[in-house]
Amino acid sequence: MAGAVHAQYEELPYPPRDPEDERKRLVTGSPSHILEIDHYLYAGARDWSEPFRVLVAGGGTGDALIMLAQQLADRGCPAEIHYLDLSAASRAIAERRAAIRGLETIRFHTGSLLDAARLGAFDYVDCCGVLHHLADPAAGFRALADVVKPDGGLGIMVYGELGRTGVYHAQEMLRMIAAEGPNPERVAVARRLVESLPPTNWLKRNTAIGDYRGEDAALFDLLLHAQDRPYRVPELAAELGTAGLRPVAFITPALYDPDTFLRDPELRRRLADLTWIERCAFAELLSGHQRKHIVYCVGRARQDDTVARLDEPAVPVCREIDGPAIADAIRRDGTIRISEAGLKMDIRLPPSAPSMLRLVDGRRTVGQICATIGAAAQSDEARRQFAATYRILNGANQMLLRYPAGSAG
Ligand SMILES: C[S@@+](CC[C@H](N)C(=O)[O-])C[C@H]1O[C@@H](n2cnc3c(N)ncnc32)[C@H](O)[C@@H]1O
Known part of the structure; x- marks a missing residue:
């Protein structure tokens, strides 16, 4: 194998x-x-x-x-x-x-x-x-x-x-009808099969799996792999x-x-x-x-807390989309759409989130952002709203933390 x-x-x-x-x-x-x-x-x-x-x-x-x-x-x-x-x-x-x-x-x-x-x-x-x-x-x-x-x-x-429900059913069928032969021929059989799936088939129902519509290598990897658990x-x-x-x-x-x-x-x-x-x-x-x-x-021997914690000296950093662009994506009703491989969730951000996100530039610390916003509102309230915004965006893998050299973590 x-x-x-x-x-x-x-x-x-x-x-x-x-x-x-x-x-x-x-x-x-x-x-x-x-x-x-x-x-x-x-x-x-x-x-x-x-x-x-x-x-x-x-x-x-x-x-x-x-x-x-x-x-x-x-x-x-x-x-x-x-x-x-x-x-x-x-x-x-x-x-x-x-x-x-x-x-x-x-x-x-x-x-x-x-x-x-x-x-x-x-x-x-x-x-x-x-x-x-x-x-x-x-x-x-x-x-x-x-x-x-x-x-x-x-x-x-x-x-x-669970997210690959249907993949293993298709793999099993293909082991019955396309276990052998040259790979291009096996790919062709797999394409015929996926084109013929009835609406009740679990792969067909699984809208999060679309790889079989793409290139041969992707189809082979998904449905004809020799070893996959x-x-x-x-x-x-x-x-x-x-x-x-x-x-x-x-x-x-x-x-x-x-x-x-x-x-x-x-x-x-x-x-x-x-x-x-x-x-x-x-x-x-x-x-x-x-x-x-x-x-x-x-x-297992590593005992330290390896995950960054939200604290005043931390610098929030955005992964793909920068802070102002995330702010722009917040709708009038305060919600933001978070999409993850076809799963769409509309999540409400705190009222100060747009102003805070406009200050997230990869240099300002959490403390500085909250102090700027806190001048208008209470600073405890600003910290609470920043923490809530961070929890949502970190959960969506959009915001992470960085402690610049010399700052206390
Ligand atoms: C699905 S690809 C993933 C490639 C890459 N890690 C990525 O995520 O884009 C799997 C890769 O693992 C390699 N592979 C499989 N078994 C391996 C092994 N025992 N040692 C090293 N590489 C292996 C294959 O040759 C293939 O390139």
């Missing part, structure tokens, strides 16, 4: 990328966005002038690799970045993307992440969309846990079972625990919080005593929406 997985990614590198596009745009995502690494693994206070050793395990065609290498280069970080993948064809695409951007600090390796130990120890390990394709995922989790330094962390993505939150937590890892955050946070979906106070009260992981598991069952689980984790 491992041979089949390797052969698939030699023939159909995933995700398909044209290196020339690097001249036009930077693909960003999760895990491994530098603001997320800082916020969730270093309490917002990592000094990026210090060396940073990174492993991108199963780096594929290079999305996380290029994003993080570029973000580290932009900060002038003396980083050493290692890319590791079984597929030489994928590596060639990633290498070309790096060359076009002039990212010369990346070292490329062809091989299995199960042998990552030969590359030494790392401050950060990215492994996105890979471990669920291993014959023995537990061995993969262990191999990665073993190469993280005691004060480092990991960003992992594995498939979510999804996780629910408790299984993932158990897998991490067995490998000696501790989860510290799931992305997108609001999707893992039952309160995002529940208004009924009695239900909320009954959920209050659950552990964080139990609440995440409940939210997954409730929304059924997680097609993937993105989790930041650290070694």
Whole structure:
């Protein structure tokens, strides 16, 4: 089976990328966005002038690799970045993307992440969309846990079972009618099948899954993969625990919080005593929406609080859309639309949110923003409204925190 997985990614590198596009745009995502690494693994206070050793395990065609290498280069970080993948064809695409951007600090390796130990120890390990394709995922989790330094962390993505409802039904059907033969022929059969799905079919009903309408590599990855096992939150937590890892955050946070979906106070009260992981598991069952689980984790030996806390000296930073642009998106009734892979939620922000967001520029601290607004209103009230705005936007993975060097966290 491992041979089949390797052969698939030699023939159909995933995700398909044209290196020339690097001249036009930077693909960003999760895990491994530098603001997320800082916020969730270093309490917002990592000094990026210090060396940073990174492993991108199963780096594929290079999305996380290029994003993080570029973000580290932009900060002038003396980083050493290692890319590791079984597929030489994928590596060639990633290498070309790096060359076009002039990212010369990346070292490329062809091989299995199960042998990552030969590359030494790392401050950060990215492994996105890979471990669920291993014959023995537990061995993969262990191999990665073993190469993280005691004060480092990991960003992992594995498939979510409930959000992929229908995918495994289609995979099962295709194993009955297209298990063998050349890949283009199997892809053609898969296309015929998805075109013929009745409205009652679970894949057809699952509007969050659209990959089968795209390129061959995406269709193959979704429906014809030789090895693919999804996780629910408790299984993932158990897998991490067995490998000696501790989860510290799931992305997108609001999707893992039952309160995002529940208004009924009695239900909320009954959920209050659950552990964080139990609440995440409940939210997954409730929304059924997680097609993937993105989790930041650290070694169990790491006892410090790794997630940035909202405090006066923190600088709020926006991930994709800047503060004023978020302010512009707030409607007259005070609500903002938050979309996550087809799930749309209209959430009400506090009345001062638009004025506060116009002050979020990646330099002003929470204290400065609240003091500016607090001149007009009470400063305690300004802090309360900022905290509420932050909770919503951090939950939507739009706002993170950064403690500039020298500030108290
Ligand atoms: C779905 S792609 C994901 C690529 C990339 N991480 C991303 O998110 O865009 C899975 C990648 O994992 C690689 N892979 C699978 N098993 C591996 C293993 N045991 N060691 C290293 N790479 C592996 C495949 O060759 C493929 O490039």
